Amino acid sequence: MSVQAEVLLSIEPEVDALATEILRDVEEDANWQPTDLVPDPATDEGYARIQTLKSEAAELSNQLVLVTAGNLITEEALPSYQTAFNRHIGLNDQTGVDDSPWARWSRAWTAEEKRHGSAMSLWARFSGRINMRAVESTIQHLIGNGFDVKTDNDPYEVLVFTSFQEQATLVSHKNVAKQAGEAGDSHLQKICDLVGTDEARHARFYKTAGRLVFRADPDGALVALANMMKKKISMPAERMYDGSNPNLFADFSEMAQQIGVYTSEKYVEIMELCNQYWSVEKLIPQTDAGRKAQDFVASLPDRYRKLASRRKPKEVPLARFSWLTQPAGT
Ligand SMILES: [Fe+2]
Ligand SMILES: [Fe+2]
Structure with missing residues (x-):
């Protein structure tokens, strides 16, 4: 068994308690399903409320609608993310019904995530703003094109990746919610x-799982963090394609940057947050590799902040995207 797999096994009792604390029971009252968040066209009242949803969505900027479409496409490529996670020995679900806390977490995490793309798709369908066929083709291309998490199957590295990525999606979805609310779209906001x-x-x-790993194996964890930072956190939807635009992901990222939904400054903030959460600068590595890794990751936020401040925003023409229907009134 690799050192990493041994460490992951040794922290299973804490991971079990953590997963139990964080996961929500499907049947609990506060739990939601995508259907709860859009009107039900089967009733007259729901049918009428679809009109309200649509008129709220008509007020959104094309840019915000496009970024929402890109986020929805990213969520819908969930099969690639579960596959990526399960490629890592020590975390993986070997039978599909394993009892280990890591396996239980990976299934329950996926099950919670599945609701994201579904809820956003329902909204997109009723909003009248999104060309659903183009979005669906992009999802099919994206899942077919695959996703390289660039961890070399190292389980510590994938925990670094997921820590960053979940934090990044948190920022992105909350910013869309805020901007949708400001534009008067209560459905997309919610x-x-x-x-x-x-x-x-x-x-x-x-x-928190990462913090347990840093505590159990500080040098190994530092090296994994440094490796991931050198490779840069890959964006889950970087291989998206809609059948026409070869730079679709770059255009989508630029649009998200332009309207302030997800920016390079945020990436630096997430780096700092993880460094602090894992007390990276306070660790006392025992090996040269650990010390080198520590110096490298501690210096990165400042270097990236300088790069981010020099970044020149680029206008992205709407015509590069196939995801919009004609906006209302044009
Ligand atoms: Fe999600
Ligand atoms: Fe997520």
Whole structure:
């Protein structure tokens, strides 16, 4: 058994308690399902409320609608993320019904995540703002194209990745919720707010599990963190394609940056947050590799902040995207 797998096994009792604390019971009253968040067209009242949802969505900027579509596509590529997680020995669910806390977490996490793309798709369908066929083609391309998490199957590295990524999606969904609320769209606001709250719980799980790993194997964890930072956290939807735009992901990221939903400054903040959460600068590594890794990760936020401040925003023409229907009134 690798050192990593041994460490992950040794912290299972704490991971079990953590998963139990963070996961929500499907049947508890406060739990939600996508259907709760949009009107039910089967009733006359619900049918009428669809009109309200649609007129609220008509007030959103094209840019915000596009970023929402990109976030929805990212969520819908969930099969790639569960597959990526399960490739890591020590965390993986070997039978599909394993009893280990890591396996139980990975299934329950996926089950909670599944609601995100579904809820956003229901909204998108009723909003009248999104070309659903183009979005669906992009999802099919994206899942088919795959996703390289770039961890070399190292389980510590994937815990670093998920800590960053859940924190990033939390920021992105909460910012969409805020901007949708400001534009008067109560439906999109509520959906993205609930999705963002799920991401916050998931981020807490991964960061806390990461803290257990840092405590049990500080040098190994530092090296894993440094490795991931060198490779840069890959964006889950970077291989998205809609059949026409070869730079679709770059255009989507630029649009998210432009409207302040997810920015390079946020990436630096997440780096700092993880460094603090894992007390990276206070650790006392025992090996040269550990010390080198510590110096590297401690210096990164400042370096990235400088790069971010020099970054010139680029205008992204709406015509590069196939995801919009014609906006209302045009
Ligand atoms: Fe999600
Ligand atoms: Fe997530």
